[in-house]
Amino acid sequence: MAGGWIGKGATVDKKSDSLAQVALDAGKAGKLLSCRELVKAYGEGPPALAGVSFQMDAPGFTVLLGSSGSGKTTLLRAIAGLVPLESGEIQVAGRTMTRTNLSSVRRQLGMVHQEFALVERLTSVQNVLSGAATQVSWPRIVCQAYPEELRRRACQLLADVGLTEAQANRKARELSGGQRQRVGIARALIRKPKLFLADEPVANLDPETAAGLLTLLREAVTSRGIGVLCSLHQTDLALRYADRIIGLKAGRIVFDGAPDAFTPSVASTLFARDGAPHALTVAAA
């Protein structure tokens, strides 16, 4: 699938050192990600997040599993600072996210989106490089003249996710869904994030492309020592790729554990529709 992750082994140890340091700073908080009592409501309907608390201590592939409307996207967007919360606290790499330090906390994050969220009129490589805007001075941003080192890195990342030179120079709108999502992954990796958020990264892809992409994502992040929080709605994919599964239903965590503990009965509870009143209230909202 992807080529080897050349020369990345050494950085893993350094990463865990810095993670340990961060953990010391953070005291009893989670090392990588800590969410406490997150509450978010849209309008008058039932809350999208009704008090979600969990921690991610170490790098690994954590899957957020749940049906549509269970609050997965809202949770990921909240962690990325894209959704203002009613209450609750988010710590990324030991730092509490506030309105003022949003930008610096976000530098620890990489994110891929369900709709790929690429700039259609830019080439793949320009899209990947746009992820590194924080490392580039503004005159360079204006001219889109990225330093040679970053450009090399972007090319390497695109090769790692399986794109060719020709595809690297193609505009995003000319790529297939799978190729776009690969560009999205490369864009999220270019800044060497500590935590990788993936919002239904394979929802718009066919099953085979989806499996290939998740293998790639898993390889990419584990070899770099990055923690992944990936939302999915397919139980089979979650069981195949996850180190840990967090089951989300109506804005609450109803399951949190290893894939082994995720029994069919848990699955049926997680995906069971509630009684008619709930469904109808959602429709009314």
Added chain:
Amino acid sequence: MSVQVLGDRAGSHDRPPEAWRLKPVFDARAVILAGLAVVLLAFSAQRLDLGQMFSDVGSFILASAGLKERSDIGDGLSGLSAGMFPIVIDERTPVEFVDDLDARLAAPFARLETVATEEIALDTNTLEMSGNMGERTYLVEPAGYLLFVLLKMLETFEIAAWATLFAVAVSLPLSVLCARNYAPHVSIYGAGRTFVSFLRSVPELISALFLVLAFGFGPIPGIVALAIHSTGFLAKFFAEDIEAADPRPQEAIAVTGASRFAVLRLAVLPSVLASFTGLSLYILDRNVRMATVIGLVGAGGIGQELKGRFDMFQYDRVGTLLLVIFLTVLLLDALSARIRRRLI
């Protein structure tokens, strides 16, 4: 409240399809509004004496068809067209008014023409009118006036191009302040929008009238007047494009911790660039048309020439001017439409 909605839904489920009540295409409000509009229009038509217009046009149509002897419109138009055609292409200047005669004679096809003239003057000795035979030499440049008009048209185009350039340069930053999702503060957004609609609300012809007083006759007041007005348009349209741009790539870049400026440059600008270019081209196209008009108040270009010739009753030259304007606008319209189609 949600219970109310539930009840309504349950009710509609109960009715069989043949008993479903559908929304009327025109409701009572639409009918009342249409009636009100008719009353207002009738009142206004009576105030403006629109009946006269209909009777004039009617008699013109009848006269054209030979069913009526004459019509007011026909008389006016035939007088004008008799004055306008043939249009003036060449330029004849008495040699005594030409400074650099040798240089102008060196131009291709330029020649001297001598015409016998008879000047009637009062003989001071006999106190009678008598004709003095004489001759006058003219410098004839066969395409002289056409070239002059084309040069004026070029000046008009230059006025429009500079005005558009200034408008784009000012509108780009201004539109960011006027876009709801990028304005630094809601008060700046409000102030920006107000300022931009103020710029838009002053017609070019009016502002040019005053700017001619400030800058003097010539192309500069024209450029400023057009730039002000087109900034009002462009900033508004640019801002609306920015607001409507796909938010997902913007979020994707913002999530990396990038500044708003970086997001604007890397996600917003590439998405809206084609639309910006199309709008700017449209404004250029429009500015060329407006630049011919504001010349009427002395703000340079072909309009100034047009007004001068019109006031001197030289309708044959006016004909040349109108023809050149008409052809230029037609050409530009086709050209900019083609470029915009390729962009979008």
